[in-house]
Amino acid sequence: MDFLLMAPVLIPFVTGILMLLFWGQRDVHRILNVAGAALLLTAAIVLLDSVARHGVQATQLGNWPAPFGISFVADLFSAIMVVITGLTALAVAVYSLGSMDEARERFGYYPLLHIMFMGICGAFLTGDIFNLYVWFEVLLMSSFVLIALGGERAQLEGSIKYVTLNLLSSALFLSAVGILYGAVGTLNMADLAQQLALLDQPGMVLTLAMLFLVAFGIKAAIFPLFAWLPASYHTPPIAVSAIFAGLLTKVGVYALIRVFSLLFVQNIALTHGLILILAGLTMVSGVLGAVAQNEFRRILSFHIISQIGYMIMGLGLFTPLAMAGAVFYIIHHIIVKMNLFLVSGIVHRLRGSYELKDLGDVYKTYPWLAILFLIPAFSLAGFPPLSGFWAKLMLVQAGLQVKQYVIVAVSLIVSLLTAFSMTKIWAEAFWKQAPAPHQPNTQHLTLMVAPVVGLALVTAVIGLSAQPFFDLAQRAANQLLDPAEYIAAVQSASLALR
């Protein structure tokens, strides 16, 4: 069981190490890359299955009991996130084989990718707030190099913004961890949950909550802290953009949900009310930003922001159904958003541009690609019966239950505007006549199309048989709302030590 919990961290790490040992051997890197990602997905699914059957699992690193040793905890939410990481890792690993240029491959693209997966899985599984900071730095460090790798001018400009804002957020996070330790004297999240409930300093707790909200808010790109995202996410090669767009901001969302369900639940009316307002503003500003854009990847980047609003909306409402909606939304969003970016990469391969004004005729020449675009695009906008519809339905229902009509109205209008953006891409890139003929580059196209088909199938499956996924999300939400099981798992892991 200890091995199962650590496997999602160890597998990408060992993959990265092996690649270092075979430095410069491109073929070996490509094989290890796919093998490592496939293994990660398998291990993640086994872990999720085990957590779904036996409840929350925990282990104490180095045989030190909590709260002194570092806990690793997998509840359903963590396990789901790890599975999604494995899935996206496999998709991007295969896609990179076809889309990444040889220079970047030789310069350590694959090891960096896997070290980033290690950081992401570590962040999802750790049960210690300072350890969470360390995992954040691991994934940030590799993402810094990934976004700058290649050194094109736009990339460097984008990375400056990305790096600066993320370092600012890390400094705030670190300060918050320091003050938290000073106030409570512990860093273990399960222990923190208990100690914070006993702490009689509402002002201090609120200050800490706000510090964490800002620190993770920058990483999750919520209103008004999102400006770095559309300025940087479209600059690196499309495989990197896709994994950033799908997965990285969601690590911030995960941290927000974890901290505001386990630690800061003393003054829900204030903190979660504020989060709900931010959610509405995030949705609106993201979608309005997207409407004004005319570049494929930048439209999609702005949509990430508006979609993050929906996830935060679930956290802000803070009812069982709303939290289940948030979890379901994250699952749906990561797959769909990543898929849209991957499609934009294929369009770029075939038509040579990301600018909507230079594109056109894709439907006429490649009808299969049009279908592959429509599945995630409709899902993103929330058309039945695709996964996005169910995710939005859950959130809207949850909003109606607690009579938060404003946020429900906002979310419905935003989803209409999302559909409008998608039709804009459809009309410009797929429907209209191309302004100039372009000689398509069909090299390695199969390797790029296969993951897109795979992710589209997953979206369709989630949409068509939503019930088991809904049940899973509901159980995960219940665990989040009642941390007793989480705390008990850490305690029993400590007691079982020899």
Added chain:
Amino acid sequence: MHSLILATATRLLLPLMLMFSIFLLIRGHNEPGGGFVGGLVAGAGFTLYAAAYGVSQASNMLRIDPKRLIGAGLLVAVSSALLSLFLGLPLMTGLWYKEPLPVIGKVGTPMLFDVGVYLVVIGVTVTITFSLFEAEGE
């Protein structure tokens, strides 16, 4: 820039520094020292050699690509952490061999971990300084 004094001194200093770095590594568990400082001293030794004889000669003497040295070090460190998993204990649990060995003292997985750190630090410092020397030579 070839300096006779530096070249002669390096020939004497490098073995001393390597020996001292291993001394630091072994002493490190309970007293000041450890893999990190040890690795730094060894890395400084190789850097000194590169300064005296040039990067290509230093790479020849090192024989192994420093990037692989990093990989090897990480592998040693990870395997030291993994050993306890096979005995059914949580990851990174310290395991010790009961009888202390002569000279080295108590041997266990933390020591193995330190050896990994030692190799990683040598690899990293040598990679950095060698590429700096090469950039300067351009």
Added chain:
Amino acid sequence: MEFIWAIVIGVLYAAGLYMIMRRSIVKIILGLSFLGYAANLLIFVVARLTRGNPPLVPNGAEAPIPPYADPLPQALILTAIVIGFGVQAFTIVLFRRAYRSCGADDIDELRTTEH
């Protein structure tokens, strides 16, 4: 003693934030490192200052004699310093590359990715 440190930390945070908001990319690097130092010092002070009592177990005793300094914040700071060092080294190289390819150290000139 804490009072002086509180002021020092506050000044560091203020200086760091101010530098980040300047247009020169060199000042941004300095600002980011100031923020890092401020956070490290904050952890150090917030976890209470104890003078001259290292958390060491004396010969023959079973536990260190209170009041001893809390070793955990120092471990946290050590970790944060090492991470900060790596990140800073990367930032400097990145900004230098960016300066070379854009030919400007003014953040307002770096606008090609904004629209």
